[in-house]
Amino acid sequence: xxxxxxxxxxxxxxxxxxxxxxxxxxxxxxxxxxxxxxxxxxxxxxxxxxxxxxxxxxxxxxxxxxxxxxxxxxxxxxxxxxxxxxxxxxxxxxxxxxxxxxxxxxxxxxxxxxxxxxxxxxxxxxxxxxxxxxxxxxxxxxxxxxxxxxxxxxxxxxxxxxxxxxxxxxxxxxxxxxxxxxxxxxxxxxxxxxxxxxxxxxxxxxxxxxxxxxxxxxxxxxxxxxxxxxxxxxxxxxxxxxxxxxxxxxxxxxxxxxxxxxx
Amino acid sequence: xxxxxxxxxxxxxxxxxxxxxxxxxxxxxxxxxxxxxxxxxxxxxxxxxxxxxxxxxxxxxxxxxxxxxxxxxxxxxxxxxxxxxxxxxxxxxxxxxxxxxxxxxxxxxxxxxxxxxxxxxxxxxxxxxxxxxxxxxxxxxxxxxxxxxxxxxxxxxxxxxxxxxxxxxxxxxxxxxxxxxxxxxxxxxxxxxxxxxxxxxxxxxxxxxxxxxxxxxxxxxxxxxxxxxxxxxxxxxxxxxxxxxx
Numbered sequence: 001x002x003x004x005x006x007x008x009x010x011x012x013x014x015x016x017x018x019x020x021x022x023x024x025x026x027x028x029x030x031x032x033x034x035x036x037x038x039x040x041x042x043x044x045x046x047x048x049x050x051x052x053x054x055x056x057x058x059x060x061x062x063x064x065x066x067x068x069x070x071x072x073x074x075x076x077x078x079x080x081x082x083x084x085x086x087x088x089x090x091x092x093x094x095x096x097x098x099x100x101x102x103x104x105x106x107x108x109x110x111x112x113x114x115x116x117x118x119x120x121x122x123x124x125x126x127x128x129x130x131x132x133x134x135x136x137x138x139x140x141x142x143x144x145x146x147x148x149x150x151x152x153x154x155x156x157x158x159x160x161x162x163x164x165x166x167x168x169x170x171x172x173x174x175x176x177x178x179x180x181x182x183x184x185x186x187x188x189x190x191x192x193x194x195x196x197x198x199x200x201x202x203x204x205x206x207x208x209x210x211x212x213x214x215x216x217x218x219x220x221x222x223x224x225x226x227x228x229x230x231x232x233x234x235x236x237x238x239x240x241x242x243x244x245x246x247x248x249x250x251x252x253x254x255x256x257x258x259x260x261x262x263x
Numbered sequence: 264x265x266x267x268x269x270x271x272x273x274x275x276x277x278x279x280x281x282x283x284x285x286x287x288x289x290x291x292x293x294x295x296x297x298x299x300x301x302x303x304x305x306x307x308x309x310x311x312x313x314x315x316x317x318x319x320x321x322x323x324x325x326x327x328x329x330x331x332x333x334x335x336x337x338x339x340x341x342x343x344x345x346x347x348x349x350x351x352x353x354x355x356x357x358x359x360x361x362x363x364x365x366x367x368x369x370x371x372x373x374x375x376x377x378x379x380x381x382x383x384x385x386x387x388x389x390x391x392x393x394x395x396x397x398x399x400x401x402x403x404x405x406x407x408x409x410x411x412x413x414x415x416x417x418x419x420x421x422x423x424x425x426x427x428x429x430x431x432x433x434x435x436x437x438x439x440x441x442x443x444x445x446x447x448x449x450x451x452x453x454x455x456x457x458x459x460x461x462x463x464x465x466x467x468x469x470x471x472x473x474x475x476x477x478x479x480x481x482x483x484x485x486x487x488x489x490x491x492x493x494x495x496x497x498x499x500x501x502x503x504x505x506x507x508x509x
Contacts, residue, residue: 157346164314165360165411166334175359179350258349 040227045234048227057219057228061211067235070200070213076128077135077203078196085143085192086185092144093151093181094173110145114138115202122206131203131212138199139192146188150181183255190247197240265292268415268447269331273322275308281472282308285322288466288475290415290449295441297450297458299505300468306451307343309473310419313449314340326415337364339408340417343451345424347392347400353379354388356403360411378406381440398429405433409440418450422457434460438486455505459498460487467504477504 024042031041040048052063092099114137121130158176167175204214217232269290275283282305290296300306311317312324315331315338324331331338339360348356357379361371379385382402392400401421408416418437422430434457441448452458458465459481467477479501483493 157342157344158348160311160316160342161346161348161407162359162363163316164333164338164340165363166332167363171363176348 038224038226040230045227045230049231052216052228052231057216058223059210059219061216063216063231063235065211066213066216067239069209069211070204071239073128073131073203073212074135074193074196074200076132077137077199078139078193080132080136081139081143081192081196082189085140085188086147089144089147089185089188090151090177090181093148094177096152099148106144110141112137114199118202118206127208130206130208134203134206135196135199138202139196142195143185143188143192146191147181147185150184150188151177153184154180183251183258186247186251186254190244190251193243193247194240197236197243200236265294265447268292268294269313269324269326269449270328271313271322271324273312273319273324275305275312275317276320283312283319284472284474286468286473286475288478290447292447293445295448295450295461295463297452297462297465298468299452299455299458299465299501300473301470301505302453304468304470305473306453306468307419309468310340310343310417310449310451313415314338314417316340337411337414338417339411339413339415341401341404341408341419341421343420343423345392345397345400346404349392352389352391353384353395353403356392357407357410360407364411374412375406375410378409381409382406382436398425398433401425401433405437409444412444414447416446416448418448420452421450423452430457435486437461442485455498455501456489459483459494459501460489465501467501477501 028041028043031039049063054062056062057066092102114134117134117137121133125133154177158180159172162172162176200212201214201217204212205218207215207218209215213232213235217229220228220232267289271289272285272287273283274281274285286309298306298309308317312319313331315324315333315336326336326338329335348359351359354375358371358375361374366374379388382405384399384402384406387395387399392403395403401424405418405421408418421437422433425433437450438461450458450461462479462481465479465481466475467479468474469476479497481497483491483497488494
Protein backbone atom coordinates (compact mmCIF):
# COMPACT_ATOMS: atom_id res chain seq x y z
CA UNK A 1 0.00 0.00 0.00
CA UNK A 2 2.63 2.49 1.15
CA UNK A 3 4.96 1.70 -1.72
CA UNK A 4 2.15 2.32 -4.19
CA UNK A 5 1.48 5.68 -2.55
CA UNK A 6 5.14 6.65 -2.88
CA UNK A 7 5.36 5.74 -6.57
CA UNK A 8 2.08 7.59 -7.10
CA UNK A 9 3.59 10.70 -5.48
CA UNK A 10 6.77 10.48 -7.55
CA UNK A 11 4.69 10.09 -10.69
CA UNK A 12 2.68 13.22 -9.83
CA UNK A 13 5.90 15.19 -9.32
CA UNK A 14 7.17 13.86 -12.66
CA UNK A 15 4.03 14.96 -14.48
CA UNK A 16 4.31 18.42 -12.92
CA UNK A 17 7.93 18.81 -14.03
CA UNK A 18 6.91 17.69 -17.49
CA UNK A 19 4.06 20.24 -17.66
CA UNK A 20 6.43 22.98 -16.52
CA UNK A 21 8.94 22.09 -19.27
CA UNK A 22 6.21 22.09 -21.93
CA UNK A 23 4.99 25.45 -20.68
CA UNK A 24 8.49 26.96 -20.81
CA UNK A 25 9.07 25.56 -24.32
CA UNK A 26 5.80 27.02 -25.64
CA UNK A 27 6.66 30.35 -24.02
CA UNK A 28 10.14 30.34 -25.62
CA UNK A 29 8.67 29.43 -28.98
CA UNK A 30 6.01 32.16 -28.92
CA UNK A 31 8.51 34.82 -27.85
CA UNK A 32 10.90 33.65 -30.62
CA UNK A 33 8.03 34.01 -33.12
CA UNK A 34 7.07 37.49 -31.92
CA UNK A 35 10.62 38.82 -31.44
CA UNK A 36 9.17 41.64 -29.32
CA UNK A 37 10.79 43.22 -26.27
CA UNK A 38 7.30 43.12 -24.70
CA UNK A 39 7.38 39.33 -24.79
CA UNK A 40 10.75 38.26 -23.35
CA UNK A 41 11.72 34.56 -23.42
CA UNK A 42 12.06 32.58 -20.15
CA UNK A 43 15.86 32.61 -20.39
CA UNK A 44 16.01 36.40 -20.38
CA UNK A 45 13.59 36.48 -17.44
CA UNK A 46 15.86 34.05 -15.59
CA UNK A 47 18.92 36.19 -16.38
CA UNK A 48 17.12 39.27 -15.08
CA UNK A 49 16.16 37.32 -11.97
CA UNK A 50 19.83 36.57 -11.27
CA UNK A 51 20.76 40.21 -11.89
CA UNK A 52 18.07 41.46 -9.54
CA UNK A 53 19.21 38.94 -6.98
CA UNK A 54 22.92 39.75 -7.19
CA UNK A 55 23.13 43.39 -8.23
CA UNK A 56 19.75 44.73 -7.20
CA UNK A 57 17.33 46.92 -9.10
CA UNK A 58 17.81 50.37 -10.63
CA UNK A 59 18.12 51.79 -7.14
CA UNK A 60 20.47 48.96 -6.14
CA UNK A 61 17.93 47.36 -3.83
CA UNK A 62 18.44 43.61 -3.91
CA UNK A 63 15.54 41.29 -4.80
CA UNK A 64 15.84 39.50 -1.46
CA UNK A 65 15.27 42.82 0.31
CA UNK A 66 12.12 43.42 -1.71
CA UNK A 67 10.77 39.98 -0.86
CA UNK A 68 11.71 40.25 2.79
CA UNK A 69 10.09 43.65 3.17
CA UNK A 70 6.87 42.45 1.51
CA UNK A 71 6.78 39.30 3.63
CA UNK A 72 7.15 41.41 6.78
CA UNK A 73 4.21 43.52 5.71
CA UNK A 74 1.97 40.61 4.95
CA UNK A 75 2.85 38.83 8.18
CA UNK A 76 2.10 42.06 10.02
CA UNK A 77 -1.31 42.34 8.39
CA UNK A 78 -1.99 38.63 8.57
CA UNK A 79 -0.92 38.47 12.23
CA UNK A 80 -3.24 41.34 13.09
CA UNK A 81 -6.04 39.64 11.19
CA UNK A 82 -5.54 36.43 13.19
CA UNK A 83 -5.27 38.20 16.53
CA UNK A 84 -8.51 40.07 15.91
CA UNK A 85 -10.42 37.69 13.65
CA UNK A 86 -10.13 34.45 15.63
CA UNK A 87 -11.27 35.76 19.05
CA UNK A 88 -13.96 37.92 17.46
CA UNK A 89 -15.21 34.98 15.39
CA UNK A 90 -15.25 32.74 18.49
CA UNK A 91 -17.11 35.38 20.48
CA UNK A 92 -19.68 36.05 17.78
CA UNK A 93 -20.17 32.33 17.22
CA UNK A 94 -20.65 31.59 20.92
CA UNK A 95 -22.91 34.56 21.56
CA UNK A 96 -25.27 34.64 18.60
CA UNK A 97 -27.12 37.62 20.06
CA UNK A 98 -24.03 39.84 19.87
CA UNK A 99 -23.55 38.85 16.25
CA UNK A 100 -27.18 39.44 15.34
CA UNK A 101 -27.19 42.87 16.98
CA UNK A 102 -23.96 44.08 15.36
CA UNK A 103 -24.44 42.47 11.98
CA UNK A 104 -25.38 45.78 10.37
CA UNK A 105 -21.86 47.17 10.96
CA UNK A 106 -19.59 44.21 10.28
CA UNK A 107 -21.36 42.53 7.39
CA UNK A 108 -21.36 45.43 4.86
CA UNK A 109 -17.67 46.13 5.58
CA UNK A 110 -16.95 42.63 4.36
CA UNK A 111 -17.98 43.58 0.86
CA UNK A 112 -15.75 46.65 0.53
CA UNK A 113 -12.66 45.61 -1.45
CA UNK A 114 -9.39 46.48 0.32
CA UNK A 115 -8.39 48.66 -2.66
CA UNK A 116 -11.38 50.94 -2.01
CA UNK A 117 -9.85 51.90 1.34
CA UNK A 118 -6.59 53.15 -0.17
CA UNK A 119 -7.52 56.86 -0.43
CA UNK A 120 -8.55 56.89 3.25
CA UNK A 121 -5.44 54.94 4.22
CA UNK A 122 -3.20 57.46 2.45
CA UNK A 123 -4.71 60.31 4.45
CA UNK A 124 -4.91 58.63 7.84
CA UNK A 125 -1.92 56.31 8.10
CA UNK A 126 1.81 56.51 7.47
CA UNK A 127 4.65 54.11 6.63
CA UNK A 128 4.48 50.46 7.55
CA UNK A 129 0.93 50.73 8.94
CA UNK A 130 -0.52 51.82 5.62
CA UNK A 131 0.47 48.54 4.04
CA UNK A 132 -0.43 46.47 7.06
CA UNK A 133 -3.89 47.97 7.21
CA UNK A 134 -4.75 47.13 3.61
CA UNK A 135 -3.42 43.58 4.00
CA UNK A 136 -5.27 43.22 7.30
CA UNK A 137 -8.51 44.15 5.55
CA UNK A 138 -7.96 41.41 3.02
CA UNK A 139 -7.07 38.69 5.51
CA UNK A 140 -9.41 39.58 8.37
CA UNK A 141 -12.78 38.64 6.90
CA UNK A 142 -12.03 35.11 5.70
CA UNK A 143 -10.51 34.35 9.11
CA UNK A 144 -13.31 35.99 11.09
CA UNK A 145 -16.15 34.50 9.03
CA UNK A 146 -14.50 31.07 8.88
CA UNK A 147 -14.16 30.95 12.67
CA UNK A 148 -17.69 32.24 13.24
CA UNK A 149 -19.35 29.73 10.93
CA UNK A 150 -17.29 26.90 12.36
CA UNK A 151 -18.40 27.67 15.92
CA UNK A 152 -22.00 27.74 14.80
CA UNK A 153 -21.50 24.41 13.03
CA UNK A 154 -20.25 22.44 16.05
CA UNK A 155 -22.21 19.18 16.32
CA UNK A 156 -24.78 19.82 19.11
CA UNK A 157 -24.52 16.18 20.16
CA UNK A 158 -20.83 16.66 20.97
CA UNK A 159 -21.90 19.48 23.30
CA UNK A 160 -24.68 17.38 24.86
CA UNK A 161 -22.26 14.61 25.84
CA UNK A 162 -20.29 16.63 28.45
CA UNK A 163 -23.44 18.61 29.30
CA UNK A 164 -25.17 15.39 30.31
CA UNK A 165 -22.42 14.93 32.91
CA UNK A 166 -22.98 18.46 34.21
CA UNK A 167 -19.93 20.05 32.55
CA UNK A 168 -19.37 23.79 32.91
CA UNK A 169 -19.54 26.13 29.94
CA UNK A 170 -15.78 26.64 30.21
CA UNK A 171 -15.17 22.89 29.98
CA UNK A 172 -17.40 22.65 26.90
CA UNK A 173 -15.58 25.53 25.22
CA UNK A 174 -12.15 24.10 26.05
CA UNK A 175 -12.75 20.41 25.37
CA UNK A 176 -15.38 20.47 22.64
CA UNK A 177 -15.76 23.78 20.84
CA UNK A 178 -12.09 24.73 20.50
CA UNK A 179 -10.85 21.32 19.26
CA UNK A 180 -13.84 21.11 16.94
CA UNK A 181 -13.22 24.50 15.31
CA UNK A 182 -9.40 24.38 15.20
CA UNK A 183 -9.16 22.60 11.83
CA UNK A 184 -11.59 25.10 10.32
CA UNK A 185 -9.66 28.01 11.83
CA UNK A 186 -6.46 26.73 10.28
CA UNK A 187 -8.18 26.43 6.90
CA UNK A 188 -9.56 29.97 7.33
CA UNK A 189 -6.02 31.15 8.18
CA UNK A 190 -4.68 29.51 5.05
CA UNK A 191 -7.29 31.26 2.93
CA UNK A 192 -6.59 34.51 4.79
CA UNK A 193 -2.85 34.24 4.21
CA UNK A 194 -3.45 33.64 0.52
CA UNK A 195 -5.60 36.73 0.25
CA UNK A 196 -3.15 38.77 2.33
CA UNK A 197 -0.41 37.88 -0.10
CA UNK A 198 -2.66 38.71 -3.05
CA UNK A 199 -3.25 42.12 -1.47
CA UNK A 200 0.47 42.95 -1.47
CA UNK A 201 0.27 44.61 -4.87
CA UNK A 202 -2.76 46.71 -3.88
CA UNK A 203 -1.07 47.71 -0.63
CA UNK A 204 2.27 48.64 -2.13
CA UNK A 205 0.57 50.63 -4.89
CA UNK A 206 -0.06 53.22 -2.19
CA UNK A 207 3.60 54.16 -2.60
CA UNK A 208 5.70 56.21 -0.23
CA UNK A 209 8.31 53.46 0.17
CA UNK A 210 11.19 52.22 -1.98
CA UNK A 211 11.34 48.54 -1.04
CA UNK A 212 8.83 45.77 -1.60
CA UNK A 213 8.10 43.28 -4.35
CA UNK A 214 5.03 45.22 -5.52
CA UNK A 215 7.01 48.44 -5.54
CA UNK A 216 9.73 46.78 -7.59
CA UNK A 217 7.13 45.77 -10.18
CA UNK A 218 5.81 49.33 -10.31
CA UNK A 219 9.34 50.75 -10.80
CA UNK A 220 9.91 48.53 -13.83
CA UNK A 221 6.38 49.11 -15.11
CA UNK A 222 7.28 52.78 -15.53
CA UNK A 223 10.32 51.74 -17.58
CA UNK A 224 8.28 49.14 -19.51
CA UNK A 225 10.90 46.47 -18.65
CA UNK A 226 8.78 43.38 -19.14
CA UNK A 227 11.40 40.80 -18.08
CA UNK A 228 11.77 42.41 -14.62
CA UNK A 229 8.00 42.74 -14.22
CA UNK A 230 7.62 39.05 -14.99
CA UNK A 231 10.30 38.20 -12.39
CA UNK A 232 8.20 40.13 -9.85
CA UNK A 233 4.88 38.51 -10.63
CA UNK A 234 6.34 35.01 -10.85
CA UNK A 235 7.90 35.50 -7.43
CA UNK A 236 4.56 36.61 -5.99
CA UNK A 237 2.96 33.47 -7.40
CA UNK A 238 5.69 31.10 -6.23
CA UNK A 239 5.82 32.50 -2.70
CA UNK A 240 2.02 32.31 -2.40
CA UNK A 241 2.15 28.71 -3.55
CA UNK A 242 4.90 27.83 -1.04
CA UNK A 243 3.08 29.48 1.87
CA UNK A 244 -0.05 27.51 1.04
CA UNK A 245 1.82 24.20 0.78
CA UNK A 246 3.58 24.77 4.11
CA UNK A 247 0.22 25.47 5.73
CA UNK A 248 -1.31 22.30 4.34
CA UNK A 249 1.61 20.29 5.74
CA UNK A 250 1.12 21.84 9.19
CA UNK A 251 -2.63 21.10 9.06
CA UNK A 252 -2.01 17.44 8.31
CA UNK A 253 0.51 17.18 11.11
CA UNK A 254 -1.68 18.71 13.81
CA UNK A 255 -4.96 16.96 13.11
CA UNK A 256 -3.96 13.34 13.21
CA UNK A 257 -7.46 12.32 14.29
CA UNK A 258 -8.84 13.70 11.04
CA UNK A 259 -6.28 12.17 8.71
CA UNK A 260 -6.27 8.73 10.22
CA UNK A 261 -7.43 5.92 7.96
CA UNK A 262 -10.64 4.22 9.06
CA UNK A 263 -11.16 0.47 9.12
CA UNK B 264 -40.94 -2.55 43.21
CA UNK B 265 -38.16 -0.37 44.53
CA UNK B 266 -38.36 3.18 45.83
CA UNK B 267 -39.58 5.91 43.50
CA UNK B 268 -36.64 7.58 41.73
CA UNK B 269 -38.07 9.67 38.89
CA UNK B 270 -41.38 11.42 38.74
CA UNK B 271 -42.28 12.82 35.32
CA UNK B 272 -45.33 14.87 34.44
CA UNK B 273 -44.62 16.94 31.33
CA UNK B 274 -45.98 18.67 28.27
CA UNK B 275 -43.48 19.73 25.62
CA UNK B 276 -44.00 22.09 22.72
CA UNK B 277 -41.58 23.19 20.01
CA UNK B 278 -42.87 26.50 18.68
CA UNK B 279 -46.55 25.61 18.34
CA UNK B 280 -46.15 21.90 17.75
CA UNK B 281 -47.12 19.76 20.70
CA UNK B 282 -44.62 16.90 20.94
CA UNK B 283 -45.45 15.42 24.32
CA UNK B 284 -48.92 15.86 25.77
CA UNK B 285 -49.40 15.35 29.50
CA UNK B 286 -47.00 12.46 29.79
CA UNK B 287 -47.10 11.15 33.32
CA UNK B 288 -45.07 8.25 34.72
CA UNK B 289 -42.70 7.24 37.46
CA UNK B 290 -39.48 5.26 37.43
CA UNK B 291 -38.62 3.07 40.40
CA UNK B 292 -35.19 2.03 41.64
CA UNK B 293 -33.61 -1.03 39.99
CA UNK B 294 -36.29 -1.01 37.36
CA UNK B 295 -35.66 -1.62 33.65
CA UNK B 296 -38.27 0.62 32.10
CA UNK B 297 -38.70 0.51 28.34
CA UNK B 298 -40.52 3.22 26.42
CA UNK B 299 -41.76 2.07 23.01
CA UNK B 300 -43.41 4.14 20.33
CA UNK B 301 -43.35 4.75 16.59
CA UNK B 302 -40.42 6.68 15.18
CA UNK B 303 -40.80 10.44 15.26
CA UNK B 304 -43.14 10.36 18.25
CA UNK B 305 -40.96 12.42 20.56
CA UNK B 306 -39.11 9.63 22.32
CA UNK B 307 -35.76 11.38 21.95
CA UNK B 308 -37.31 14.56 23.32
CA UNK B 309 -38.46 12.51 26.31
CA UNK B 310 -34.92 11.18 26.77
CA UNK B 311 -33.42 14.67 26.65
CA UNK B 312 -35.99 15.87 29.18
CA UNK B 313 -35.21 12.97 31.51
CA UNK B 314 -31.48 13.75 31.18
CA UNK B 315 -32.10 17.38 32.10
CA UNK B 316 -30.77 18.58 28.73
CA UNK B 317 -34.14 20.16 27.86
CA UNK B 318 -36.64 22.00 30.03
CA UNK B 319 -40.32 21.03 29.66
CA UNK B 320 -42.79 23.64 28.41
CA UNK B 321 -44.95 22.84 31.40
CA UNK B 322 -44.90 20.29 34.16
CA UNK B 323 -41.86 18.86 35.90
CA UNK B 324 -39.39 16.00 36.06
CA UNK B 325 -37.96 15.32 39.46
CA UNK B 326 -35.34 12.90 40.69
CA UNK B 327 -35.49 12.05 44.39
CA UNK B 328 -37.89 14.96 44.79
CA UNK B 329 -35.65 17.56 43.18
CA UNK B 330 -35.86 19.00 39.67
CA UNK B 331 -33.65 16.91 37.42
CA UNK B 332 -30.27 18.59 36.74
CA UNK B 333 -27.10 16.97 35.36
CA UNK B 334 -25.00 19.19 37.62
CA UNK B 335 -26.70 17.74 40.69
CA UNK B 336 -27.86 14.24 39.78
CA UNK B 337 -25.75 11.33 38.67
CA UNK B 338 -27.43 10.55 35.35
CA UNK B 339 -25.89 9.08 32.20
CA UNK B 340 -27.33 8.98 28.73
CA UNK B 341 -26.44 6.94 25.67
CA UNK B 342 -27.56 8.87 22.62
CA UNK B 343 -29.23 7.44 19.57
CA UNK B 344 -26.79 9.08 17.14
CA UNK B 345 -23.11 8.07 17.24
CA UNK B 346 -21.73 10.36 19.91
CA UNK B 347 -18.01 9.58 20.21
CA UNK B 348 -15.96 12.76 20.24
CA UNK B 349 -13.81 12.48 17.06
CA UNK B 350 -10.67 14.03 18.61
CA UNK B 351 -10.76 11.98 21.79
CA UNK B 352 -9.30 8.50 22.05
CA UNK B 353 -11.47 5.70 23.44
CA UNK B 354 -9.78 6.19 26.81
CA UNK B 355 -10.24 9.97 26.92
CA UNK B 356 -13.85 9.58 25.85
CA UNK B 357 -14.75 7.02 28.48
CA UNK B 358 -12.99 8.90 31.30
CA UNK B 359 -14.76 12.17 30.40
CA UNK B 360 -17.71 11.80 32.77
CA UNK B 361 -15.63 11.05 35.83
CA UNK B 362 -13.18 13.84 34.98
CA UNK B 363 -16.03 16.35 34.71
CA UNK B 364 -17.38 15.18 38.05
CA UNK B 365 -13.91 15.75 39.51
CA UNK B 366 -13.18 12.17 40.55
CA UNK B 367 -9.78 11.12 41.85
CA UNK B 368 -7.24 10.03 39.17
CA UNK B 369 -6.84 6.59 40.75
CA UNK B 370 -10.60 6.04 40.94
CA UNK B 371 -10.96 7.09 37.30
CA UNK B 372 -8.24 4.69 36.18
CA UNK B 373 -9.64 1.73 38.09
CA UNK B 374 -13.30 2.24 37.19
CA UNK B 375 -12.62 2.94 33.51
CA UNK B 376 -10.47 -0.15 33.13
CA UNK B 377 -13.37 -2.09 34.61
CA UNK B 378 -16.00 -0.76 32.19
CA UNK B 379 -13.68 -1.09 29.19
CA UNK B 380 -13.26 -4.75 30.05
CA UNK B 381 -16.99 -5.10 30.60
CA UNK B 382 -17.82 -3.90 27.07
CA UNK B 383 -14.85 -5.76 25.57
CA UNK B 384 -12.82 -2.81 24.36
CA UNK B 385 -9.52 -3.67 26.08
CA UNK B 386 -6.62 -3.02 23.76
CA UNK B 387 -8.43 -0.21 21.96
CA UNK B 388 -7.85 2.52 24.55
CA UNK B 389 -5.61 4.64 22.32
CA UNK B 390 -7.76 4.33 19.18
CA UNK B 391 -9.68 7.25 17.70
CA UNK B 392 -13.38 6.80 16.78
CA UNK B 393 -12.50 6.80 13.09
CA UNK B 394 -10.42 3.67 13.57
CA UNK B 395 -13.12 1.50 15.13
CA UNK B 396 -16.39 0.01 13.86
CA UNK B 397 -19.92 1.33 14.46
CA UNK B 398 -20.70 -1.33 17.05
CA UNK B 399 -17.50 -0.51 18.94
CA UNK B 400 -18.34 3.19 18.92
CA UNK B 401 -21.68 2.43 20.51
CA UNK B 402 -19.91 0.31 23.10
CA UNK B 403 -17.66 3.31 23.83
CA UNK B 404 -20.79 5.40 24.40
CA UNK B 405 -22.23 2.73 26.71
CA UNK B 406 -18.95 2.40 28.62
CA UNK B 407 -18.80 6.19 28.97
CA UNK B 408 -22.31 6.20 30.42
CA UNK B 409 -21.52 3.32 32.77
CA UNK B 410 -18.20 4.70 33.97
CA UNK B 411 -19.78 7.29 36.25
CA UNK B 412 -21.80 4.57 37.99
CA UNK B 413 -25.04 6.47 37.39
CA UNK B 414 -28.10 6.36 39.64
CA UNK B 415 -30.19 6.60 36.51
CA UNK B 416 -29.12 5.32 33.11
CA UNK B 417 -30.90 6.48 29.97
CA UNK B 418 -30.54 4.62 26.70
CA UNK B 419 -32.13 6.32 23.69
CA UNK B 420 -32.47 3.71 20.93
CA UNK B 421 -28.84 2.79 21.57
CA UNK B 422 -28.78 -0.09 19.09
CA UNK B 423 -30.76 1.54 16.30
CA UNK B 424 -27.75 1.95 14.03
CA UNK B 425 -26.39 -1.53 14.52
CA UNK B 426 -26.85 -4.59 12.34
CA UNK B 427 -29.17 -7.33 13.60
CA UNK B 428 -26.43 -9.59 14.88
CA UNK B 429 -24.50 -6.92 16.79
CA UNK B 430 -27.81 -5.65 18.12
CA UNK B 431 -28.67 -9.05 19.53
CA UNK B 432 -25.26 -9.39 21.17
CA UNK B 433 -25.55 -5.91 22.65
CA UNK B 434 -28.98 -6.72 24.11
CA UNK B 435 -27.53 -9.74 25.87
CA UNK B 436 -24.64 -7.57 27.00
CA UNK B 437 -26.82 -4.80 28.40
CA UNK B 438 -28.97 -7.39 30.20
CA UNK B 439 -25.90 -8.98 31.75
CA UNK B 440 -24.60 -5.60 32.92
CA UNK B 441 -27.99 -4.59 34.33
CA UNK B 442 -28.34 -7.85 36.24
CA UNK B 443 -24.84 -7.51 37.61
CA UNK B 444 -24.99 -3.84 38.69
CA UNK B 445 -28.78 -3.51 39.21
CA UNK B 446 -29.07 0.03 37.95
CA UNK B 447 -32.21 1.99 37.25
CA UNK B 448 -32.60 2.06 33.50
CA UNK B 449 -34.90 3.83 31.08
CA UNK B 450 -34.51 2.33 27.63
CA UNK B 451 -36.14 3.84 24.58
CA UNK B 452 -36.82 1.85 21.43
CA UNK B 453 -39.22 1.31 18.55
CA UNK B 454 -38.54 -2.41 18.52
CA UNK B 455 -41.22 -4.35 20.44
CA UNK B 456 -39.29 -7.60 20.60
CA UNK B 457 -36.33 -5.76 22.11
CA UNK B 458 -38.70 -4.13 24.60
CA UNK B 459 -40.24 -7.40 25.76
CA UNK B 460 -36.83 -9.05 25.93
CA UNK B 461 -35.35 -6.38 28.20
CA UNK B 462 -38.08 -4.72 30.23
CA UNK B 463 -39.45 -5.14 33.70
CA UNK B 464 -42.09 -2.63 32.66
CA UNK B 465 -43.09 -1.17 29.27
CA UNK B 466 -44.73 2.17 28.56
CA UNK B 467 -46.27 2.66 25.12
CA UNK B 468 -46.24 6.09 23.47
CA UNK B 469 -48.75 7.05 20.78
CA UNK B 470 -47.77 8.85 17.61
CA UNK B 471 -47.42 12.65 17.65
CA UNK B 472 -48.48 14.36 19.88
CA UNK B 473 -47.29 11.57 22.15
CA UNK B 474 -49.49 10.37 24.98
CA UNK B 475 -49.19 7.22 27.05
CA UNK B 476 -51.31 4.53 25.45
CA UNK B 477 -50.65 1.67 27.76
CA UNK B 478 -48.41 0.10 30.34
CA UNK B 479 -47.29 -3.50 30.84
CA UNK B 480 -45.37 -5.18 33.59
CA UNK B 481 -43.29 -8.04 32.24
CA UNK B 482 -42.30 -10.66 34.75
CA UNK B 483 -41.04 -13.43 32.48
CA UNK B 484 -38.03 -15.31 33.87
CA UNK B 485 -34.58 -14.31 32.61
CA UNK B 486 -32.79 -14.96 30.34
CA UNK B 487 -35.91 -14.67 28.25
CA UNK B 488 -36.68 -17.07 25.47
CA UNK B 489 -37.63 -15.15 22.34
CA UNK B 490 -39.67 -18.10 21.06
CA UNK B 491 -41.61 -19.13 24.18
CA UNK B 492 -45.42 -19.06 24.04
CA UNK B 493 -45.64 -16.47 26.78
CA UNK B 494 -43.08 -14.18 25.14
CA UNK B 495 -44.85 -14.31 21.79
CA UNK B 496 -48.25 -13.69 23.41
CA UNK B 497 -47.03 -10.52 25.17
CA UNK B 498 -45.26 -9.36 22.04
CA UNK B 499 -48.42 -9.81 19.97
CA UNK B 500 -50.52 -8.00 22.55
CA UNK B 501 -48.21 -4.99 22.65
CA UNK B 502 -47.90 -4.93 18.88
CA UNK B 503 -51.67 -4.84 18.62
CA UNK B 504 -51.83 -2.06 21.19
CA UNK B 505 -49.30 -0.05 19.16
CA UNK B 506 -51.28 -0.48 15.97
CA UNK B 507 -54.61 0.74 17.36
CA UNK B 508 -55.63 3.85 15.44
CA UNK B 509 -57.47 6.45 17.42
